[in-house]
Amino acid sequence: MSAPFGERLADAVAARGPLCVxxxxxxxxxxxxxxxxxxxxxxxxxxxxxxxxxxHVAVLKPQLAFYERHGSRGLAVLEEAVARARAAGAxxxxxxxxxxxxxxxxxxxDYLRPEHPLAVDAMTVxxxxxxxxxxxxxxxxxxxxGGLFVLARTSNPDAGTLQHALVGERSAAxxxxxxxxxxxxxxxxVGDPLPDMGAVRxxxxxxxxxxxxxxxxxxxxxxxxxxxxxxxxxPVLAPGLGAQGGSVADLRRLFGAGTAVVPTVSRDVLGxxxxxxxxxxxxxRWTAELTG
Numbered sequence: 518m519s520a521p522f523g524e525r526l527a528d529a530v531a532a533r534g535p536l537c538v539x540x541x542x543x544x545x546x547x548x549x550x551x552x553x554x555x556x557x558x559x560x561x562x563x564x565x566x567x568x569x570x571x572x573h574v575a576v577l578k579p580q581l582a583f584y585e586r587h588g589s590r591g592l593a594v595l596e597e598a599v600a601r602a603r604a605a606g607a608x609x610x611x612x613x614x615x616x617x618x619x620x621x622x623x624x625x626x627d628y629l630r631p632e633h634p635l636a637v638d639a640m641t642v643x644x645x646x647x648x649x650x651x652x653x654x655x656x657x658x659x660x661x662x663g664g665l666f667v668l669a670r671t672s673n674p675d676a677g678t679l680q681h682a683l684v685g686e687r688s689a690a691x692x693x694x695x696x697x698x699x700x701x702x703x704x705x706x707v708g709d710p711l712p713d714m715g716a717v718r719x720x721x722x723x724x725x726x727x728x729x730x731x732x733x734x735x736x737x738x739x740x741x742x743x744x745x746x747x748x749x750x751x752p753v754l755a756p757g758l759g760a761q762g763g764s765v766a767d768l769r770r771l772f773g774a775g776t777a778v779v780p781t782v783s784r785d786v787l788g789x790x791x792x793x794x795x796x797x798x799x800x801x802r803w804t805a806e807l808t809g
Contacts, residue, residue: 540783697751
């Protein structure tokens with residue numbers, strides 16, 4: 518087992534800044550780079566991004582769908598890129614948004630196992646089938662030192678249709694956040710009553726308040742933060758900066774200074790390509806703004 522993901526993330530952010538760059542090789546972007554929409558173009562794109570950024574930013578977040586659309590050859594490109602990125606010191610967060618039950622969820626969680634051909638540091642998961650459905654992934658993450666980011670309060674226009682739905686007196690999004698808070702509280706398992714905040718704060722004061730390996734996804738373009746992240750104990754992945762309209766000011770307005778936020782930028786960095794220098798310069802601008 519490697520050091521827990523939360524600790525490795527904290528070390529990477531301290532060394533490189535908090536920026537996470539999404540790797541989203543969709544067809545229009547490949548065309549903008551002058552590349553063909555096939556495995557050869559995909560490989561050239563991915564190699565360029567990894568060479569430019571893997572030794573430079575804390576986290577790289579490849580979107581699995583853009584590799585799956587090219588079949589087995591696309592997955593082979595991603596497999597090689599993930600290994601190279603991790604060897605260069607970047608943490609790799611696989612944007613897979615998987616969610617299922619039982620042995621199927623256990624199989625999805627194998628991406629966190631070091632012996633997997635496409636072994637990554639963390640992955641995104643969906644809780645739609647219920648918090649308990651993700652327990653196999655939680656167990657695997659604890660065993661291997663991996664991490665999970667659970668979709669909680671996204672900022673796409675109709676997200677509130679389900680995320681604002683009430684489960685008792687809490688919104689569905691808040692139930693997700695509370696569940697992840699529990700995962701970051703030593704000794705708590707799904708099905709137990711959620712520990713009260715006094716107990717959470719006491720445990721986290723002894724185990725580390727922001728180094729948990731389980732985080733949530735909360736959009737950076739929300740008008741207001743309508744979930745309570747107090748005592749989460751893990752990181753918040755905040756997509757939406759740049760082309761989607763989110764800003765560093767939005768991060769500070771939504772999350773303040775007490776939350777371990779991993780801001781994600783994709784188009785504003787990738788659009789600076791195709792040269793390695795331009796990609797790195799774009800990432801540097803965002804890192805400087807985030808840490809300034």
